Amino acid sequence: MNLKELAKALNLSFSTVSKALRDSHEISVATKNRVLAKAKELNYQVNPQASSLRKQKSKTIAVVIPEVVNDFFGPVINGIESIAQEKGYHVLIYLTHEDMQKEIAITKLLQNGRVDGIMMSLSEETSDTTHLQALRENEIPLVFFDRIAEDIDAPKVTTDDYNCGIKATEHLIENGCTRIAFLSIAPNLSISNKRMNGYLEALKKHNIKPDNGLILSCTGDEAKNKTLIKQLFKRKNRPDGIFASVEKLAIAAYEICAELTLTIPQDVKVICFSNMQTAAWLNPSLSTITQPAYEMGREGASILFKLVEKKGHHFLLENTVLNSALVARNSTKRS
Amino acid sequence: MNLKELAKALNLSFSTVSKALRDSHEISVATKNRVLAKAKELNYQVNPQASSLRKQKSKTIAVVIPEVVNDFFGPVINGIESIAQEKGYHVLIYLTHEDMQKEIAITKLLQNGRVDGIMMSLSEETSDTTHLQALRENEIPLVFFDRIAEDIDAPKVTTDDYNCGIKATEHLIENGCTRIAFLSIAPNLSISNKRMNGYLEALKKHNIKPDNGLILSCTGDEAKNKTLIKQLFKRKNRPDGIFASVEKLAIAAYEICAELTLTIPQDVKVICFSNMQTAAWLNPSLSTITQPAYEMGREGASILFKLVEKKGHHFLLENTVLNSALVARNSTKRS
DNA sequence: AAAACCAACGACAACGTTGTAGCAAATAAA
DNA sequence: TTTATTTGCTACAACGTTGTCGTTGGTTTT
Structure with a gap:
């Protein structure tokens, strides 16, 4: 069902029909109604690619x-x-x-x-x-x-990634953390850098020396990430706070803690950027920075x-x- | 950049160019290569709506x-x-x-x-x-x-909803449940009915009398659902097992249990259809039927x-x- | 050497719309 | 009454492709 057929059914030229359908002032109200009724009856729909091509x-x-x-x-x-x-x-x-x-x-x-x-x-x-x-x-x-x-x-x-980087880090500090690790992802991403800069700024503000060993460059490879996190927990001065820049790294941290029988939040506290709907139902419930x-x-x-x-x-x-x-x-x- | 312009740049007719691009046997290899090179140089891409309209x-x-x-x-x-x-x-x-x-x-x-x-x-x-x-x-x-x-x-x-309805219900029965509630959603949906039929079949198989009071017809209205679930838990013979046909109803059950200080799984056991990635990290971890x-x-x-x-x-x-x-x-x- | 054939390309008519230009008839202005 | 103007409609040329059908030259067949 196209314009031509619709026009034939109405005994009108197809340009008239086209205009009537688009409510042109050139067409009389009577004709418009006739066209609209017929179009509905025959279930006419404009062809999107023809229309797109033309317009x-x-x-x-x-x-x-x-x-x-x-x-x-x-x-x-x-x-x-x-x-x-x-x-x-x-x-x-x-x-x-x-x-x-x-x-x-x-x-x-x-x-x-x-x-x-x-x-x-x-x-x-x-x-x-x-x-x-x-x-x-x-x-x-x-x-x-x-x-x-x-x-x-x-x-x-x-979103205000830099500020939230600060807020999350300060939240950990306020709750007693002194050795806070930052789990970064994808150094190319602006968000990753902004969040890390917020983290560094918060440390500075609270006179905590940044420790490069506490900054993990994670990747898309989950197994590798877990190994990195495990190593992090096994070093002499184990971190007492984890700030994960994305959710999946926080979950990885949960898993590693379970493996190493470390208890959250007693042994380590964890916070991350996450929009998970069930964050409140995790064990333990997960503190998050939630984006709109x-x-x-x-x-x-x-x-x-x-x-x-x-x-x-x-x-x-x-x-x-x-x-x-x-x-x-x-x-x-x-x- | 369209065929016409590309043809002009090559001093060829645009039908020749079109054919060359689509690797027609009518065009010599030499011409094809020339066209392909020029097309790449000028970053030619076919116009999708013109092509769609024609084809x-x-x-x-x-x-x-x-x-x-x-x-x-x-x-x-x-x-x-x-x-x-x-x-x-x-x-x-x-x-x-x-x-x-x-x-x-x-x-x-x-x-x-x-x-x-x-x-x-x-x-x-x-x-x-x-x-x-x-x-x-x-x-x-x-x-x-x-x-x-x-x-x-x-x-x-x-998916094998009926069988899984049976399996989930039997799983609850095997773990000691006798008063199993089914939280249904949307009576129009085939999946909902199949899952419920599986539930009913399992009850029958294990000689448990189905109780209509244990079958909840939930809707899209979350507040209403919670009220229904709360009523369910407050009735004389409180259910000891919940089979939720969808995830959000299981989470609602978790919330109501927290409110009523009922413990999962001691007081009530819960299972549901869910593809949640963090089901293992919920508190308590959630038993699920996971669809592929x-x-x-x-x-x-x-x-x-x-x-x-x-x-x-x-x-x-x-x-x-x-x-x-x-x-x-x-x-x-x-x- | 004429007839048949083929390889490589061009002309052209769709595909279904839309907007501009044109063209009658009817109405308004001169 | 003639000349503008408006009203309501139609004709037509795009939009950018694609596939069919021609049209050349050149090569092969008989």
Whole structure:
């Protein structure tokens, strides 16, 4: 069922029908109603690719993220989708699986009008950003969230990672920790660095000498991470506090503590960035820095649609910073 | 950068260029190489909507699911995306938020060639299926997974819900439970009924009289659910076992037990369908029936692409059933 | 050497829309 | 009454591809 057939059924030219459907002032009310009724009767729907081709707009955005099985990215998609649905846009999902090559391949797919805009959070691996620069050169509206590329000229939605790095570290200090380890991930990621800088700042503020042996550079390899953490716990001056920059490292720490029969929070206190819904039900319940993931999605999508809808507003380079919240639970409780 | 410009740069007709790019036998190897080189140099990418319009294929599939912040649907998307990426397809995500009206609106969007196929899991609310019938009539390849529509003629990928209903119930019985409550959700859903039938069958097998007061019809309203569960625990013959058909009801049970100072598993044992990654770290660790979510996504997508790629194979109405696994943990431990 | 054939390319008509330009008839202004 | 203007509709040319059908020259067959 296309315009031509619909027009034939109505004995009208297909341009008249097209205009009637889009409520053009050139068409009489009587004809419009006739067309609308027939369109409904025959269940006519415009062909999206024909329309997109003609209008040079796809009414689609892409969301490029590392993974979807994740308590942070899940709600973000939710937020993006809620705005997209309001605006009548469609949402394509692309997963990089933390692989820069995949990220590059995906950005290539998005260069030729498939989408009107892109929301993106970088993979852990991404060190080089020429593929992102290419997107900017093609003038495709682009908004980064959380894991941003600082050198790319695009709006960014982040959380107050530096401050939260401070807050989390101070929370451990206030609860009696003196040898606080920082479990870092992906040195390329801006969030990782900001969180670590907050950690270092807090130590400085409280006159604790930073110890490079307490800063672990973890990777995507979980087994390796566990070995590193185990080594950390076995060194002479075992840490009494763990600040994990991501959830999975905190869970790894839980596992290692169980293995080594260390008790949380008596022997070690643990805090991490996490949006886990069941943090309160862990054993022990996990103290977290929780990011406003849903709001980040909505905020980012709102900015993206501003860019998409009135192009040329490149001055709209707003960097939005939302606040995360520290939720203290038993894993950091003073004994 | 389009074909016309590329052709001009090469001093060739654009049909020649088009054929060269698609490796047609009509074009000499020398020309092909020249075209390929120039295309790379000028970073030419085919316009997807023009190509789709011409070929009447969108190279895109839709995934329609209730929600994305979910340890089941997350891995499913992962599985689907992995197959889609292999096949060079794009993935559109649509969330129904368990709302039948949204589900209907979404299916309408998918009627006119936007996608070549659909993977779908129904919303809790979906009782009527005429909107799904419409998809079938439009001959859009459609595969259901997990929450299927039994009366729609389409391939379905499910898990052995009935058997697992039996297994979970027997697990509770074996650990000493005699008054087992079933926390059901959404009576419209096939999975809910199958799980409950398994529960009833297990009771029968072990000569336990089913008690309607122990079967709770929960809904999307969390506060209401909690009230129901609280009432359940306050009745004269308090249940000593809880079989929750979904994870969130198990967590609600955990909360109510904490409120009423009931201890799991001493006072009540709890088991539920769940793909939570941290089930082992809950307090107490949660016994679960875990579905092979990622595999379901891959399996479903594989079937979908068979349908998409050779249309007319409607005999391909395979109903695939994958097995879930019962993982016993402390929440059902015999005291 | 004429007939048949093939290899390599170009012209062109779709695919289904949309917006601009055109064209009658009806209405308003001169 | 003639000339503008408006109203309501149609014709048509894009948008960027792709596949069919021609059209060349050159090579092989008989």
